[in-house]
Amino acid sequence: MTDDIKDKELKPVNDIRFKVDRMAFKFPKPRLITIVANDNADGTFELIYAFHYNNQYTEVRYMVKADDELDSLSSHFAASVNMEREIVDMMGLHFKGIEGGMLLMPEKGIVTPLRKPLKPQETPAPSVTVPAPPTQAPLRSSENIPEAKP
C-alpha cells in the first residue's frame, strides 16, 4: 500500500482541509476513489481519502473527533457527495452542508449501524501516594479462637 501523506494524530480540521485540497489541485486531476471511515471505538474516527493519481494508488489519512464538523469535498469532486452521505448514515459524522438519508431512512429504524460501542475508559493511576492501610489483626483461625468457658 502506498501512503503519500500519513497522519495518524488528531489535528484541527483546517489542517486536514489543506492537505486534501493540496491533493485535489494536482495536475492531472486525481480521481477520488472513496472515503473510508474507521471507528476507533474511543470517540475518534480515522478518515482515509483514497485517490488514483498518475496510475498509482495514493491516500490521505487523518483522525477526527465524533462531534467535529468536517468540510465537504464536493467543491472539488461531485462524487464525494454520495460518499459523505454514506458516512453520515453509517457512522454519524457531520459534514458541512451534507445530509444523510441516502441508504437509511432518517429518524426511522436503525441509526449509525457501523459505529462501535465505546471502549471502557481505563482509570488513570493516582498521582498522590496513598498511605498504606493499617496492619490488620490476623484472621481468626480455629487455633486463635478461645475456647468457650462453660
Next chain:
Amino acid sequence: MSRVSVIPFGPQHSSFLEPMNLKLVMEEEKVVGATINIGYNHRGMEYAMAQDYKRTVFLCERVCGICSYHHSSAYVQAMENVFNVKVSDRANLVRTIMMECQRLTSHLLALGHTAEALGYENLFMQFFREREEIMMLVNRVSGNRVHYSMNTIGGLRKDVTYEQLKDIEKTMDIMEPKFLELQKVIRNDSTFRKRTRGIGLLKKADAESYCVVGPVGRGSGMPHDIRLTGFAGYGVDGMKYRPVVYEEGDVYARNNVRMDEVIQAVDLIRQALNLIRDGPFLTPVKGHPSGEGIGRVEAPRGELYYYIKAKGEQKLDRLKLRTPAFVNIPAIAAMIGGAQLADVAPIAVSVDPCICCCDR
C-alpha cells in the same frame, strides 16, 4: 413561459432491472434537472462481511450477480495483501480468464439492455443468446453459472483441467465471429446511431468531477483502467493490454467501448491460455489476518475497491467496498440535462446501472 413539472422515473420502471428513482424536472418534453435517489436495495453487506473473513469469500460474491467473480477476486486480493502471500502465476492467469469471461457476460447484458431500451427487441435477444453460450461455458468450467465460487485466499479452490482450458479456447473461436457480426449493428445501423450519437453527453470535466470509472469514464476520454497496474494475471510477462478510450462521451461512445472490450476480452483470454503452465494453484495461509490491505480490480463497470482492516481474529475490524456503480450512477444527473424524455431510458441504461452494487 413553459410550465415546469416533476416526473418520477422509477423505482419500478420497465427500463430498469432494479429499483432506482429519478425525479425529473421537465419543461414540456425537455429535462432540465434530475435528482437521483438510491437505497431501495440496501442490505448491510459491509457489516455482514466483516463478521467472518473465511465465509466472506462466498458472501462477497452475493453483492452482485453480474460481477460476482470480480468481487471475490478483489476481496481475496485484499486478504492476500494482509497475509502478505504471493499467488502463483497459474492461479493468477485462471483468475484473469474467468474475470474476462465475466466481463463478456456483463457487457453483452449491458449492450442487450441498451438495445431493449432503444426498442430493438430482436437485437436484445441476439445479445442474450450469445451471452448464454458464455454462461454455459463458465458453468462447465466452474460448476456454476453466476457465482463461480472458484476463489479462495491464496489462490483457487480447485484447479482447472486441460480439457476445460481447451473448451474455453474452442468456445472463443466459435464466439468471436458472432461478436464481430453484432458489432456491425452497434456501429453502423442508422437508427441505432441516430438514437445514440450526441445523446447523454458527459464532458471530460464532468467525468473527472464525478470520478466515473470503467466504460463510462473511458467513453469520455479518461484513460483510467486498473488492469494497467497489473493485478492478477494482467501483470504476468507476455500479457499485452491497452485500454479502449473514446473521446465523444455520448451513449454511442459508451456502447462502442463495451463492444470493443468484448473483442478485447476474447484476445486477453487467448493470451492467458497461451501463457498458462502447470504449477501450484494454491498457496495456503495460516493463522488469522492482522493489518490493513486493499484490493482493486477492473470490474466490467469499472474499478472495484476493497479495504480491509483486520485485528488478528476471525472477525474483521472494518471492511469497506466501493463499487463502480456507486460513482457512475450519480453522473446520470450530468448526462441528462437538456435531453428529451424519450432519451432518459437509453441514457440511464448506458451507464449500466447496477443497484445491487450501488446500495450493497
